Amino acid sequence: AQKVTQAQTEISVVEKEDVTLDCVYETRDTTYYLFWYKQPPSGELVFLIRRNSFDEQNEISGRYSWNFQKSTSSFNFTITASQVVDSAVYFCAHHTGTASKLTFGTGTRLQVTL
């Protein structure tokens, strides 16, 4: 069965610090997708990125970057120069096409203070 582990329950940083959120997954599938979602204090869930298992290229989008490494089954998320608006709970998730199921990690709460 798929499993997603986000070992960091809560992280607190000061604005402008860089922060990395860890995500480790377990799967027996060769084809799968990995996702990150953001849940700000307002409660909605916002899609950030999708990566398929055949694409190990790192991705950068503004202050956000993602490091996908199949060798370590990790899909880590880095925020550069964090801002107060980045404060949220971040969820990593794994999707396998065979089960059509998205499995979420337990989330990492990021608190960015001034």
Next chain:
Amino acid sequence: EAQVTQNPRYLITVTGKKLTVTCSQNMNHEYMSWYRQDPGLGLRQIYYSMNVEVTDKGDVPEGYKVSRKEKRNFPLILESPSPNQTSLYFCASSLLGGGSGANVLTFGAGSRLTVL
């Protein structure tokens, strides 16, 4: 506007009183799913549906029912709610297949349910 709409957003009820949380999407998505979110447990899937009249259990289906009579609607039914079903519920939908938007869930705003 493309969206998933769920109602009610907030509900307080009592043990045993049947309730339905509605979910509707306007994106013609095949896939719909219900999740519950509890502190320390993340989001856990309750039920999902691949298309009309096709539903299947997720990880925590006990105490819940769903139906998919129309593509756009996927209601969640609690026949006899109990306090352990107090939670934040999310409905979500997505396209299926291999396209660029496939499997990217669009979530509703959430429904906070309290069972006394």
